[in-house]
Amino acid sequence: MVLELRQQLKLAQKLVMTPQLRQAIKLLQLNRMELTDALQAEIEQNPLLEEALDVEEKVQNPEALSAEEVKEVPESVVTEQVAGDNPATVAEINWEDYANNFDTADFSFARETPPADAPSQFDFISAKPGLEAHLQWQLTHLDLTEKDMEIAQFIIGSLNHHGFLEADIEDICRYAHCDEETAQGVLNLIQHLDPPGVAARDIRESLLLQLEYEDYEEDDLPCVIVRDHLNLLQTRNYSVLARKVGQPVRKVEAAVKVITRLTPYPGNEFANDQTNYVVPDVYVYKIDDEFVIQLNDEGLPHLQLSAEYQKLLAEKKALNAESRGYLREKKRNAEWFIKSIQQRQRTIYKVMESLLRFQRDFFEKGPGHLKPLILRDVAEDIGMHESTVSRVTSNKYAHTPQGIYELKYFFSTAVSTTNGDTVAAESIKNRIRQLIQNEDPAKPLSDNKISQLLAEEGIKVARRTVAKYRDQLKILPVKHRRKARTG
Incomplete structure (x- = not known):
């Protein structure tokens, strides 16, 4: 067998994914919040792209305008905007007016005592203290030895987000080199801090700690139910539960009411999880007997080509060949990006328009009148591929007279x-x-x-x-x- 290099001509058809096409597909599947970030990133890296100011912004920011644009703004408005720039007319600023002097730590007789309900600078911290910080703060008010503080710090660091202890006594003894009695004593101390039920090993122990905090004894009915019959409590089988504890059903029901007021997961109230709110990509309003579709463009920057760089390109002798080639490439990319954004908005509008035709009964009467619908139905209706419709409807939401729904919701088997x-x-x-x-x-x-x-x-x-x-x-x-x- 002889190995050799050989040239061969071959004619074939294939689809080439250009960078511009990949960019258009990526923009199509972004939701509104992701699109805002993508627009801002493109503006930062492409000098030919800039955000277009509307008339109101032009009036408020005359310094951001070119000489030609300044002429378009009424002179009276601009004059009113900058009339106070004369140093003689500007009053001296007393920065003490802007200081947060609510804290009473540095109180002196030279200052007026702030009211009791005045806010502290700590009220303006964006992230609220979590469970660990809350427990650490309580430890500072206790008279603990260095060894006990070390054990307490280990216990607090071993709590999960529910406030449950994920270590056992042996782990504590091994870490702090102490005996079980000392470890158990510090654990009991932590378990009696706020919130009640913290540092428990499971839900049963957490509920018992909370009942103890409310002065219930071990033999009281709520404690007996939690300790010995938690499984029957979960199934709400009160008749069987009454026979097990030997008490009337009405007493069992009263005890259950006490238990249901407790918090199974005491650490959840200190969770710093942020709530992500849904921002609709499209609005559907009913005006008289007709439905009107409006895309949500609020907060999205309006893009335009930079007039200054276009002027440089128009002047043949202003740039060398390399700079001119760079700006031309950036201009093509900017034009394609703007075109892709416009195409994305038109596609979303078409898909929403098609969904409105297929699911009009839903928009009129509610979820009970949703009809079976698949991607192919909408794709054939608007003359696009199913994959395009799938990308458009992913992670996008519509505000309708029936509420806010993901576009995928309207497709059902x-x-x-x-x-x-x-x-x-x-x-x-x-x-x-x-x-x-x-x-x-x-x-x-x-x-x-x-x-x-x-x-x-x-x-x-x-x-x-x-x-x-x-x-x-x-x-x-x-x-x-x-x-x-x-x-």
Whole structure:
């Protein structure tokens, strides 16, 4: 066998993903908040791109305008804006007016005593103290030895975000080189700090610590139920629970009310988890009998090509060949970027318009009237590929007269009814939610009963399918929804 190099001509068709096409696809699947970051990043790295100021911004920021743009702003407005720039007309600023003098630590008779409800500078800290900081603050008020403080620091550092201790006594002894009695004593001290129930090993111990904090004795009924019959409490089987503890049902119900006021996870109230709010990408309003679609452009920078750099490109002798080539490339990229943004907005509008045509009953009457719909239906309706529709509907939300929904929500598989029609799976989920909301709390509906009720309405759904939909709706099983009758 002889190895040799050989040239060969071959004609073939293939799709080449240019950088511009990849950029357009990436922009298409970004949600609104991600798009804002992408626009800002592109403005920073491309000198030919700049944010266009509207008329109001031009008036408020005349120093940011070119000579030609200044002529477009009314002279009276500009004059009013800069009239106070004369040093003779500007009063001396007393910076003491802007200082935060709410703290009373440096109080002197030369100053007026601040009111008791005056805010402290600590009220303006963006992140609130977590559980660890709260416990550390309490330790500073205790008279502990150096060894006890070391053990206490280890215990606090071993708490998870629920406030439960993830170490045992042996771990504490091994770390601090102390005996079990000393470790247990410091642990008992930490367990009696605020919040009640902190540093427990599990929910049972946490609830018992909280009951102890409320002066309940070990033999009191709430403590007995938590200590010995927590599993029956979870299933709300009060009749069996009453027989186990040898008490009337009404006393068991009163004890359960005491227990349900407690906090199973004492550390959660100190969690610093941030809430991420949904910002709609598109709004759908109903005006008279017509629906109006409006894209959410609020906060998005309006892009334009830099007039100064375009002027440099127009002057043939102003730049050398290398600089001119660089600016031309950046100008092409900027034009393509602006075109991609415009194409993205038009595509979202078209998809929302198509969804409005297919799901008009939903926008009129609510989730119970959602129809079966797949990506191919919308793709064929607007003349685009299914993958494009999929990218447009991912992580994007619409504000509708029925509430805020992800665009993916409007696509639902079909379930056949007994009369030969089809109904969307999301409509069935909505009906299951309604049935559970209207059930008798003392006799909640089982999955099998819900399946029978749906069958009576012409919707044939198996019990396991009902259970699957219920889990997706984050609704507890029947044994956890049962509540005792009051009165």
